[in-house]
Amino acid sequence: MSQVLGSYKIPFHLHWSEFCLRSLAMPQAWVETTEQRNQLHRIEGKYAVGKALWAPKYDENGRKNASWTLLPQIAVGDIILHLVDGKFTGISIVDQTARDFRCLEGTRWSKYKDCYLVTLKNYQAFAQPLDPRILFQPPYRERAQQIVESESRLFYTKALTMQEAYLTRLPPPLIRLILDAYHLNLPVLAQIGGQEVTRAVDPNRGEYEADPTSIIREAAGRxxxxxxxxEVRDLASILIALTVRPFAIFSGRSGTGKTALTRLLAEVFGFYYLNVAVNPAWTDPTDLVGYISPTTHQPVQGALHDLLIRHVDDAILCLDEFNTAKVEHYFSDFMSAMETRQREFWGPLPALDQLARAQPSQEDRLQLPRRLRVIGTMNFDDSVQSLTPRLLDRATVFEFQPVTPEQILLSDHPERYGLAWDSLKDQPSLRWPFDGIPPLPDTVRAWFLDQLRQLEPGLRASRGELxxxxxxxxxxALALGNGVHDLFGATPEAAWMALLDQLLLTRVLPKFQGASRQGDLRALVRLAGVLTGSTPPEEPERWVAFLHDQGPSSHYPRTLAKIATLLTSAxxxxxxxxxQ
Structure with missing residues (x-):
């Protein structure tokens, strides 16, 4: 027996949620074997070692090379160990997965024409090159021999000689051997290799480079x-949400700081920022990205033109009052691009691709920032459009409450009206606290699976089905939050509960907006029963009283408060x- 889920078959002995969590895979590590001698493009420029990997798709006979075909398997966040001119010289992180590339002219591979290109970032050179032959000598020889007997496609052979292959795998046992043999402190490799990670401070960037908690506290302080x-934990929740999925909705009354926060995030983290006021007349994606005029055959600029010509990697786009037009219509390409992405931020945008084909010059081509984060702000009145379930299923919703008089009086500058933007200009930009999604630790996974097994039956067949x-x-989100758990709770488990409370509030409960069907409302009551450990009544007229009788809860307080609001309004x- 197996349960069919999309194109996947789930083994009967796995709960479906456990199967899904297995996709939170550990990054992989690879070895690039290359030469810099007499190859200027490998020494400097955007194709240098540590900047890019590239190789032909086929050899001169049209056959695939086993090493070259590994490039499309590389994922964002994977680690590359560079073996250059016979020595290990450094490591880098994969920034963008393989894409089609015209082989470089003037190189020995230019005759092949069609190549793969993988872009890299954060190249860290070793203090001195490391000789791999150390691994083939005592006391490491026996371990190296055992590894090559059980693993395939390594950078060395079973005879303990160097392999002539451009790209090879670096499995965890070999990572541990390399770290031991050279006494390396490389947290990104140690984590993949299964060793305890020692956090290192980058002397060129300061302590914030190595400590996401400090970065978030510093950002909140600024x-x-x-x-x-x-609150610091609310800022952390937003940063986590924009790392997991690059689209969020800020809702609330006018003056609650929604738009201001979008600009603050850009200022603090040094991102390019664009604020676009949505036009109620927008009807399709070309209103955002532009189009080719059918009469003049020339490009017509869209609202995002200033963003698309910047060619930056990091940016924040604020779609102000984004539900004054039908979001499903003008934002449809972006919604689809969120679904076709794998470990990239965005998949292809058809309207933008059409424009790119009409602009052959790389310098003039419109490009979406690779790490673009989109935030839509919204109010609610009679002039705005409703949000569809499809849109809410793809967004994280943060509700902004008005600032209380007590908060204003207790602030450092109660007399100040507005924000002191100048105070941010003289400070160096902070690094975004999260660089990819880490693996989910076994303790968190076990706890989360236990919660899912309780939550999933209650939400089944409702708007909030998981x-x-x-x-x-x-x-x-839990994997990211676990790394900054001090911001959410006194203990790790308390932090996990606070994170799950926030996730239910921002990803599940917004889908119940407008619900009137008894099945949906009953699912909310069942969810409240699971979160409080109580048995809710069957009679609908007793549901609101049941929630009020529970009193303040130390677990999941935000979710339970919103459930009470939803049931009261119903x-x-x-x-x-x-x-609200």
Whole structure:
């Protein structure tokens, strides 16, 4: 017996949520074997060692090379160990997966024409080149022999000689051998190899480079100094959400700081920022990215033109009042691009690809920033469009509450009106605290699976049913949050609960907006029962009283408070209201 889920078959002995969590895979490591001698393009420029990997797709006879065909298997966040001119020289991180590439002219491979190109980042050179032949001598020889007997496609042969292959695998046992033999402190490799990670501080960037918790605290401190009131854990939740999925919705009344926060994030982290006021007349994606005029055959600029011509990697786009037009219409390409991505931020955008084909010059070509984060701000009144379930399923919703008089009076500068933007300009930009999704630790995975087994039956067949994609993204958020758990709770488990509370509030409950069907409302009550450990009543007229009888909860307080709001509005108005 197996349960069919999309194109996957789930073994009967696995709960479907456990199967989904297995996709939170550990990054892989690879060895690039190359030469720099007499190859200027490998010494400097954008194809240098540590900047890119590239290789032909086929040899001169049209056959595939086993080593070259590994390039499309490389994923964002994977680690590359560079073996240059017979010595290990450094490591780098994969920034972008393989794409088609015209082989470089003037090189020995130019005759092959069609190549793969993988771009890299964060190249870290070793203090001195490391000789791999050390691994083939005592006391490491026996381990090296055992590894090559059990693993395939390594950079050396069973005879303990160097392999003539451009790209080879670096499995965990070989990683541990290399770290031991050369006494290396490389946390990114140690984590893949299964060793305890020792955090190292980058002397060129300061302590924030190695400590996401410190980065987030520093970011919150700078915002507060500028006059913006926000809890550190709420900032951490937003940063985690924008790392897992690059689209969020900030909802709330006018003046609650939604748009200001989008700009603050860009200022603090040094990202390019574009604020676009959505036009109610927008009807399709060309309003954002532009199009080719059918009469003049010339490009017509869209609202994102200033963003697309920048050719930057990191950017924040604020779609202000983004539901004044039908979001499903003008944002449809972006919604699809979020689904076709793998470990990239965005998949292809058809309207943008059409424009790119019409602009052959690389310098003039419109390009979406590789790490673009989109935030839509929204109010609720009679002039705006409703949000569809499909859109809400792809967004993280953060609700902004008005600042209280007490918060204003207790701030450092209660007399200040607005934000002190100048206070941010003289400070160096902070690094984004999360560089990819780490693997989910076994202790967190076990706890999360236990929670899912309780939550999933109650939400089944309702608007809030947990999809495989949502389970994976919850797991990703927990993996990130576990690394900064001090911001969420006094103990790791308390932090996990606080994170799951926030995830249910921002990813599941918004889908119940407008719900009036008894099945949906009953699912909310079942969810409240699971979170409180109580048995809810069967009679709908007793549901609101049941929630009030539970009193303040130390576990999942935000989710339970919102469930009470949804059920109260359903009882009074006939349909559930999420937005307040």
């Amino acid at each position: 915002m507060q100094a500028a006059g913006y009131v926000m 999809s495989p994609r949502l389970v994976v993204e919850f797991g990703s 009882e009074e108005d006939g349909y559930a209201v999420y937005w």
